[in-house]
Amino acid sequence: MNTGRGVLALMGSGETSPTMVTLHRELVARLGGDADAVILETPYGFQVNRDDISTRAREYFRRSVGLTTVVAPDARTDGPAGEAPGDGDADRVRDRVRRADWVFSGPGSPSYALDRWHTLRLGEILRERVGRGHGVTVMASAAACTVGFAALPVYEVYKAGHHPTWLMGLDLLGVLGLPVAVIPHYDNTEGGTHDTRFCYLGEPRLAALEHELPDESAVLGIDEHTAVIVDLGTSSVRVWGRGVMTVRRRGAGVLVPGGTTLSLDQLRGLVGGRESGVISPPRRPADDGIGAVHRAVTAAEGGAVTLQEAVAAAESRFDTAQEARDAATMAEVVVELESVIAAWSADMEEDQGGEWARTVLHGMIRRLAGAAGRGLSEPEHTLGRILGPLLGLRRRLRADGAYDLADEVREAVAAGGVRLRDTLEGSEWSWEEEPRDRETNSLPEA
Numbered sequence: 001m002n003t004g005r006g007v008l009a010l011m012g013s014g015e016t017s018p019t020m021v022t023l024h025r026e027l028v029a030r031l032g033g034d035a036d037a038v039i040l041e042t043p044y045g046f047q048v049n050r051d052d053i054s055t056r057a058r059e060y061f062r063r064s065v066g067l068t069t070v071v072a073p074d075a076r077t078d079g080p081a082g083e084a085p086g087d088g089d090a091d092r093v094r095d096r097v098r099r100a101d102w103v104f105s106g107p108g109s110p111s112y113a114l115d116r117w118h119t120l121r122l123g124e125i126l127r128e129r130v131g132r133g134h135g136v137t138v139m140a141s142a143a144a145c146t147v148g149f150a151a152l153p154v155y156e157v158y159k160a161g162h163h164p165t166w167l168m169g170l171d172l173l174g175v176l177g178l179p180v181a182v183i184p185h186y187d188n189t190e191g192g193t194h195d196t197r198f199c200y201l202g203e204p205r206l207a208a209l210e211h212e213l214p215d216e217s218a219v220l221g222i223d224e225h226t227a228v229i230v231d232l233g234t235s236s237v238r239v240w241g242r243g244v245m246t247v248r249r250r251g252a253g254v255l256v257p258g259g260t261t262l263s264l265d266q267l268r269g270l271v272g273g274r275e276s277g278v279i280s281p282p283r284r285p286a287d288d289g290i291g292a293v294h295r296a297v298t299a300a301e302g303g304a305v306t307l308q309e310a311v312a313a314a315e316s317r318f319d320t321a322q323e324a325r326d327a328a329t330m331a332e333v334v335v336e337l338e339s340v341i342a343a344w345s346a347d348m349e350e351d352q353g354g355e356w357a358r359t360v361l362h363g364m365i366r367r368l369a370g371a372a373g374r375g376l377s378e379p380e381h382t383l384g385r386i387l388g389p390l391l392g393l394r395r396r397l398r399a400d401g402a403y404d405l406a407d408e409v410r411e412a413v414a415a416g417g418v419r420l421r422d423t424l425e426g427s428e429w430s431w432e433e434e435p436r437d438r439e440t441n442s443l444p445e446a
Contacts, residue, residue, distance in 0.1 A: 010140070024067075045112070106142065223241070226258060307340065311340075338405060340357075
């Protein structure tokens with residue numbers, strides 16, 4: 001591999017979601033051949049479900065990116081609680097990370113990660129990777145918080161109410177002449193009625209913290225589902241994704257939209273206050289509308305949608321189909337939304353709305369069943385028109401392995417007096433003249 005073509009990629013969020021698939025593939029393609037790929041679990045290494053998070057991450061990179069990875073475990077979890085690793089363990093971790101073609105770290109606690117990486121001197125190894133332009137280093141969400149000279153203790157401030165303060169960061173960007181504090185989730189809006197921008201800090205706390213930074217430094221904000229790619233070979237900086245990179249000094253920010261490429265010198269000028277103004281966004285083709293739900297599983301630069309947006313689009317399309325009495329489209333939306341939820345299931349972050357999305361999906365199935373129920377009380381030719389799409393929906397759900405949802409369809413039509421029988425050729429239905437007790441009687445499983 002040509003180590004002079006190394007990359008440092010910082011992601012604001014969505015690092016193992018469909019929105020970042022295209023970028024991950026692009027970065028891995030730079031390596032060529034079989035890459036030695038390592039996932040650093042440290043930011044979430046204290047969590048009891050760390051093994052599940054690591055498994056989902058490995059599966060995401062294997063299936064969506066075509067990359068086989070190994071997990072470098074948080075060394076503290078290998079021995080008794082609170083016991084530091086031996087020198088040999090730490091040496092092996094440092095050597096593995098130093099030589100790896102691709103290193104990735106993502107969500108969790110920035111303060112925990114910094115404590116462990118300072119203790120293991122792993123920050124030195126990561127800085128060396130960046131300094132010599134070796135391989136691809138991807139730092140996302142909590143890990144992205146750690147790469148500046150100052151870092152934000154997100155959990156302590158937002159969850160525990162600690163007084164806002166800066167921690168000593170890894171300063172990976174200092175190697176490139178960028179004295180910054182990196183803040184991912186910069187445009188977060190989860191708070192609704194309260195300000196959760198700037199990685200849950202909000203404006204008042206960020207403004208107070210800015211006064212503690214040296215004059216020559218700045219805050220580097222990265223929006224959600226957005227990445228900043230530093231090409232260490234060409235000394236260029238590219239903003240990728242749906243949001244912007246913000247260079248903020250004393251409350252005044254310069255916005256760098258997705259699709260923009262700057263030289264490293266230009267970014268240094270923005271950070272040091274020697275350059276100012278608004279960066280013009282690049283020209284992009286007109287959007288043809290993100291109406292179809294399947295667009296949500298296609299991650300293209302600037303065009304991918306979040307799970308929340310995909311669910312909203314699905315609901316709108318389902319409502320329109322219901323008003324038009326278009327059962328086939330209603331069933332199609334249910335199947336597409338189930339596929340979208342499955343695509344997002346590998347996301348390492350646990351606050352992306354998966355349970356909410358499934359609640360919406362189940363509601364759609366009940367509404368579709370309600371329409372079927374009304375059809376069941378009408379002549380048989382009307383019944384046939386609604387059952388065709390319903391059986392097609394059930395067949396596709398079973399093919400995708402969504403057996404729980406397929407069973408909901410079976411139970412819905414059974415409540416209306418329709419018996420389903422599964423054969424090798426598909427499902428057949430028959431009308432029961434005297435439907436059984438709809439509350440207590442169920443049809444036999446296929």
